[in-house]
Amino acid sequence: MAKNIIISGASGGLGRDVVKKLSDLGNHLYVTFGSKNTDTFSGFENVTGQVVDLTNNDESVNFIDTTLEKAKTIQAGIFLVGAYAPGGLDKTDDALLAKMFNLNFFTAFHLVKPLMEHFKANGGGQFIFVGARPALEADQGKGNFAYALSKSLVFKMAEFINAEGKADNITATVIVPSTIDTPTNREAMPDADFTKWISASDIAESIAFILTDSGQKLRETVFKIYNNS
Numbered sequence: 001m002a003k004n005i006i007i008s009g010a011s012g013g014l015g016r017d018v019v020k021k022l023s024d025l026g027n028h029l030y031v032t033f034g035s036k037n038t039d040t041f042s043g044f045e046n047v048t049g050q051v052v053d054l055t056n057n058d059e060s061v062n063f064i065d066t067t068l069e070k071a072k073t074i075q076a077g078i079f080l081v082g083a084y085a086p087g088g089l090d091k092t093d094d095a096l097l098a099k100m101f102n103l104n105f106f107t108a109f110h111l112v113k114p115l116m117e118h119f120k121a122n123g124g125g126q127f128i129f130v131g132a133r134p135a136l137e138a139d140q141g142k143g144n145f146a147y148a149l150s151k152s153l154v155f156k157m158a159e160f161i162n163a164e165g166k167a168d169n170i171t172a173t174v175i176v177p178s179t180i181d182t183p184t185n186r187e188a189m190p191d192a193d194f195t196k197w198i199s200a201s202d203i204a205e206s207i208a209f210i211l212t213d214s215g216q217k218l219r220e221t222v223f224k225i226y227n228n229s
Ligand SMILES: NC(=O)c1ccc[n+]([C@@H]2O[C@H](COP(=O)([O-])OP(=O)(O)OC[C@H]3O[C@@H](n4cnc5c(N)ncnc54)[C@H](OP(=O)(O)O)[C@@H]3O)[C@@H](O)[C@H]2O)c1
Pocket: 008, 009, 010, 011, 012, 013, 014, 015, 032, 033, 034, 035, 036, 037, 052, 053, 054, 055, 079, 080, 081, 082, 083, 084, 103, 107, 130, 131, 132, 133, 176, 177, 178, 179, 180, 181, 182, 184, 185
């Protein structure tokens, strides 16, 4: 059955494939853009786009309000905004931590709060977040201190949502990709073996499954999509 779904980070390397897949399945998508590529889905009839700075709470809440006016109900929120920064403890300062927390945690948190209220009042809903492997594996996290720490908040937020949402049919799933095969990553790491990476379209397939009737029954799920990385 077609769903009304919010997707943030729609024009990103992962977002494009997720929007394409879920749009092809006939869903009604309400997507956010950062400042760039805001016409990415101009030919898509079932995609409504809005430029929103999701680090700003008021803009984020306003986006949910205007989306609910149009869609009436939302069944799922997929939060794909995020950013990477390298650097171990010695290279990490308050400014870097604030930047990573803003982009990787607050951009999701600002949508979670109003959407949680909506899901509770409307019989449930699904949250899908994107974590990162360095938040789960300290050997990888130590060299990406601020990034890994900010992504670890996403896993914790999902756990708390799952605990709070249990009685209301509300679930949170965390997708954990290894390196995604995007043009940006190919440009940054031209000598890497791309076949070991995970394609954005494979991640989109997993997300589509999570939204099916069977996928909706998953609980406290962390999807490690590493391929051979
Ligand atoms: N790429 C990887 O290898 C990899 C690996 C593990 C996890 N991840 C995670 O997967 C997710 C998607 O990654 P990606 O490679 O698709 O990232 P991406 O290409 O950099 O896309 C990020 C998207 O977020 C938007 N955005 C940035 N700041 C924003 C803000 N303040 N408000 C609203 N939107 C904003 C960007 O819009 P603009 O371009 O207009 O600013 C862009 O559409 C991220 O959470 C990332 O951390 C990625």
